[in-house]
Amino acid sequence: MERYFSVTFRIANSIRTKHYKTEQSAMRGIGKWLVKHQDECDINASFFSDTQGHLSFDAPFEASPLSDxxxxxxxxxxxxxxxxxxxxxxxxxxxxxxxxxxxxVLHVDHIKPRSRYPELALDINNLQILCEACNLGKMASMEQDWR
Ligand SMILES: [Zn+2]
Structure with missing residues (x-):
């Protein structure tokens, strides 16, 4: 019996379903789709697998080395x-x-890292917008306020 993973992509009222052979390729597909459509206001990708259960995504993955x-x-x-x-x-x-x-790809970055300043995690004054390249460059010089 062949297994596959199906992902439902939704933008406002338009729904599309795609099948993937592996969980990894499904997650990659969701990641790419979210980045591509990150400017649309009402998007959602939902995915079901027997190992992870139901997962629903509505914003690009914030893959930051600082995120624990x-x-x-x-x-x-x-x-x-x-x-x-x-x-x-x-x-x-x-x-x-x-x-x-x-x-x-734009990242909403914590100027003071969440790992050391958890109380500032949801403080808008501690946030800045960085592109992926600048965000990765920032890791070398921590806590830099670019504003
Ligand atoms: Zn930049």
Whole structure:
């Protein structure tokens, strides 16, 4: 019996289902899709597997080496704050000026890292917008405030 993993992608009222042969390829597919559609306001990808159960995603994965728990980045409070930060600071990298239009992935970054300042995790004043390249570059010089 062949197993497959199906993912339902939804943008507003339009729904599309795709099948993947492995869980890894499904997760990769979801990751790419979320990045591609990150500017749409009402998106959701849902996925079911017997090992992970039901997983629902509505924002690009925040893959940061500083993040010790994935759950924080899936929390409603964070997703809401993330959108507020993008509205307030603009959808472009505060360091190099790259925007989604120029094809970069934007990260909402904690200036003071969550690992050492958990009390500032949901403080909008501790957030800045960085592109992936600048965010990775930041790791070398921790806690830099680019503003
Ligand atoms: Zn940048």
């Amino acid at each position: 728990s994935v759950d924080f980045y899936k929390s409603k409070a964070w997703l809401k704050l993330r959108l507020e930060a993008l509205e307030r600071y603009g959808r472009r990298c505060v360091s190099c000026g790259a925007s989604v239009q120029t094809g970069v």
